[in-house]
Amino acid sequence: METQTNAAAARLRQILVLALGAAFLACGLAMLAGATLVAAWAVSLILTLAASLGAVRESGLGPFKPYFIAGLLVWLLAFALMHELSASTEQLILGLPPATAASVFILWLAPLFLVTLPYSLHFESGVLSAADLEALKGDADPAQVDALERQLGDGGEA
Amino acid sequence: MSSTIVLISGAYFVGMILIGLWAARRTKTSADYFVAGKGVGMLAIALATMSSAMSGFLFIGGPGIQYKFGFGTLLLTFPAAVSFGLAWFMLAKRMKLLSMVRPMMTVPDAIHARYDSNLARGLAAVAILLGVIGYLGTQTLAMGVVLGRIFDIPLIWGVATGVAIVAVYSVAGGMIAGIYTDMAQGAIMVVAALITFFLALSVGGGMGNMVSTIGASDPDWVSPFGVLGPGIVIGWYLVFSLGILGQPQVAHKFYMINDISKLKWGALVATLCALVASLVWLSVGTVMRYLVADGGAALPAADEAAPLFMLNHAPALLAGVFFAGVAAASMSTADSFLIIGASALVRDLPLAFGREPSAQSQLRWGRYVTLLLCLAAGAVAVASGELVAVLGIFGWGMFASALAPALGLGLNWSRATVQGAVASLIVGITGTLLLELNHQFAWFDSPLPGYVYRTAAVFVASFLSFIAVSLATRPRPLPRDVARVMAI
Numbered sequence: 096m097e098t099q100t101n102a103a104a105a106r107l108r109q110i111l112v113l114a115l116g117a118a119f120l121a122c123g124l125a126m127l128a129g130a131t132l133v134a135a136w137a138v139s140l141i142l143t144l145a146a147s148l149g150a151v152r153e154s155g156l157g158p159f160k161p162y163f164i165a166g167l168l169v170w171l172l173a174f175a176l177m178h179e180l181s182a183s184t185e186q187l188i189l190g191l192p193p194a195t196a197a198s199v200f201i202l203w204l205a206p207l208f209l210v211t212l213p214y215s216l217h218f219e220s221g222v223l224s225a226a227d228l229e230a231l232k233g234d235a236d237p238a239q240v241d242a243l244e245r246q247l248g249d250g251g252e253a
Numbered sequence: 254m255s256s257t258i259v260l261i262s263g264a265y266f267v268g269m270i271l272i273g274l275w276a277a278r279r280t281k282t283s284a285d286y287f288v289a290g291k292g293v294g295m296l297a298i299a300l301a302t303m304s305s306a307m308s309g310f311l312f313i314g315g316p317g318i319q320y321k322f323g324f325g326t327l328l329l330t331f332p333a334a335v336s337f338g339l340a341w342f343m344l345a346k347r348m349k350l351l352s353m354v355r356p357m358m359t360v361p362d363a364i365h366a367r368y369d370s371n372l373a374r375g376l377a378a379v380a381i382l383l384g385v386i387g388y389l390g391t392q393t394l395a396m397g398v399v400l401g402r403i404f405d406i407p408l409i410w411g412v413a414t415g416v417a418i419v420a421v422y423s424v425a426g427g428m429i430a431g432i433y434t435d436m437a438q439g440a441i442m443v444v445a446a447l448i449t450f451f452l453a454l455s456v457g458g459g460m461g462n463m464v465s466t467i468g469a470s471d472p473d474w475v476s477p478f479g480v481l482g483p484g485i486v487i488g489w490y491l492v493f494s495l496g497i498l499g500q501p502q503v504a505h506k507f508y509m510i511n512d513i514s515k516l517k518w519g520a521l522v523a524t525l526c527a528l529v530a531s532l533v534w535l536s537v538g539t540v541m542r543y544l545v546a547d548g549g550a551a552l553p554a555a556d557e558a559a560p561l562f563m564l565n566h567a568p569a570l571l572a573g574v575f576f577a578g579v580a581a582a583s584m585s586t587a588d589s590f591l592i593i594g595a596s597a598l599v600r601d602l603p604l605a606f607g608r609e610p611s612a613q614s615q616l617r618w619g620r621y622v623t624l625l626l627c628l629a630a631g632a633v634a635v636a637s638g639e640l641v642a643v644l645g646i647f648g649w650g651m652f653a654s655a656l657a658p659a660l661g662l663g664l665n666w667s668r669a670t671v672q673g674a675v676a677s678l679i680v681g682i683t684g685t686l687l688l689e690l691n692h693q694f695a696w697f698d699s700p701l702p703g704y705v706y707r708t709a710a711v712f713v714a715s716f717l718s719f720i721a722v723s724l725a726t727r728p729r730p731l732p733r734d735v736a737r738v739m740a741i
Contacts, residue, residue, distance in 0.1 A: 105667060177477040191460065223741065
């Protein structure tokens with residue numbers, strides 16, 4: 096069973112890396128062609144795929160999936176608004192031209208809530224559990240095992 | 254310079270030296286010297302990671318290029334909202350777990366554990382040394398600018414003073430001193446940035462007033478892509494967000510945390526502090542540009558934006574905290590890089606050639622080499638004459654292009670091969686070096702259009718070569734412990 100779940104995680108990682116490769120290729124070509132909105136969207140995809148790759152576990156993306164989907168949509172929207180909205184100072188949103196406001200208030204802040212905060216909120220269920228550390232103990236360098244023991248002994252819910 | 258500023262800054266420097274001396278008494282082994290004995294708490298790791306990633310680049314270089322190129326430059330600092338999250342998702346757990354199953358001290362150690370290749374380890378060490386030179390140059394230059402302002406001394410003496418202070422606490426206290434001075438400095442950076450932000454808004458009559466005034470004479474400046482245009486700044490956003498995966502000053506701190514469960518809140522704390530610190534970039538560059546657009550004299554150099562704003566518009570107490578904050582930011586990054594550079598020279602390169610120096614020898618030579626790097630960094634800073642930000646961008650770009658694929662992807666993708674890692678390291682090192690040197694010396698016509706950020710092109714090529722070569726070559730079976738770490 097464990098082998099099957101590990102194989103599923105490995106397959107998902109392989110798919111994510113292939114998608115990452117395609118996104119990098121699209122990004123590079125768009126940069127060279129001067130198609131900046133396409134390049135920006137490719138960057139959005141790259142960042143989402145990278146975060147997803149780091150989050151993959153036996154259960155897939157687990158609790159992070161909805162956050163990453165929302166994050167991708169917000170990035171796509173932010174870059175589209177930065178390209179399409181007016182950059183003139185005739186009308187300001189919180190002191191900034193509309194296009195610049197999209198950059199400051201969406202691109203600057205949104206990833207905090209859609210990538211970084213979920214890491215903390217779902218650490219035990221989505222990143223590392225006490226069972227993970229227990230399983231690792233068998234592989235540990237003997238010189239390092241006491242440190243592992245201490246951490247497990249300190250509550251170790253990790 | 255007012256005596257208040259001199260007093261506050263002087264007290265700060267004395268404090269840093271005292272931390273260094275305290276740390277020196279606790280530094281007994283090479284593990285203490287290079288990775289702080291792997292016994293550091295969450296807050297210290299988060300603040301130290303933030304301050305060493307943001308650096309003097311944030312306080313001097315950032316407002317400087319904002320002043321010069323406009324709002325587009327914010328896409329160099331906005332990645333902080335996601336970059337720490339990416340580092341924690343992709344590196345934190347695996348780096349710390351690796352250090353629990355094997356003796357790990359440096360980023361090339363992780364590369365070696367993952368690929369079992371001395372060539373990959375050696376190339377990683379070379380990339381680190383090259384990036385360290387750029388980064389140390391920018392940090393010492395920032396220190397020189399600030400100390401010159403505080404004590405009213407020429408740049409060269411400012412650089413010499415800063416190098417001397419950092420040398421004392423880095424040579425004596427190694428990474429233990431580095432981490433705890435970074436922590437103190439990170440806290441100062443956040444406080445100084447927050448107060449400075451509100452002061453800048455007040456001096457400029459609010460963001461709307463500043464933007465309207467600047468926009469009337471330079472509409473590109475206030476656009477989201479600034480004067481440089483979208484091609485360049487979108488490249489920055491990519492390299493400065495995902496590129497964090499290759500930053501050794503960030504990655505190796507994951508070895509140091511004393512309890513892996515404390516990783517939980519680290520990314521959030523580092524990100525929140527970085528976002529607050531970024532307010533300096535946004536506000537000071539804008540207010541100085543506004544003052545020029547409003548009829549003031551243009552600045553003699555863009556890097557003078559922040560120092561001149563504080564001297565001319567801030568109360569002495571705040572200016573003192575700000576200058577201490579800037580010096581703090583520069584020093585915190587410089588000390589991290591000194592130790593990283595020293596470890597590359599005395600540990601990683603000998604290991605890459607199959608020679609394992611004794612722990613005592615690493616500690617002794619680590620201290621000598623740290624001192625030598627201090628002197629070299631001072632020389633680079635004085636000789637460079639570049640904008641502070643430019644050297645910083647080169648350093649970040651070198652680490653990002655050379656190390657991010659092999660480390661960030663490699664630790665999360667078991668199909669990655671040593672050939673893929675070596676290919677991406679070579680593409681990253683040679684590409685960054687060649688394009689940056691050619692940009693300085695114009696040996697040949699650049700193959701890239703002017704609207705493409707050079708490092709972003711190398712960064713993309715490095716990732717593509719890593720993935721393509723890995724897929725085209727046969728993966729080796731992973732050692733059981735490394736496979737287990739990567740499966741968790």
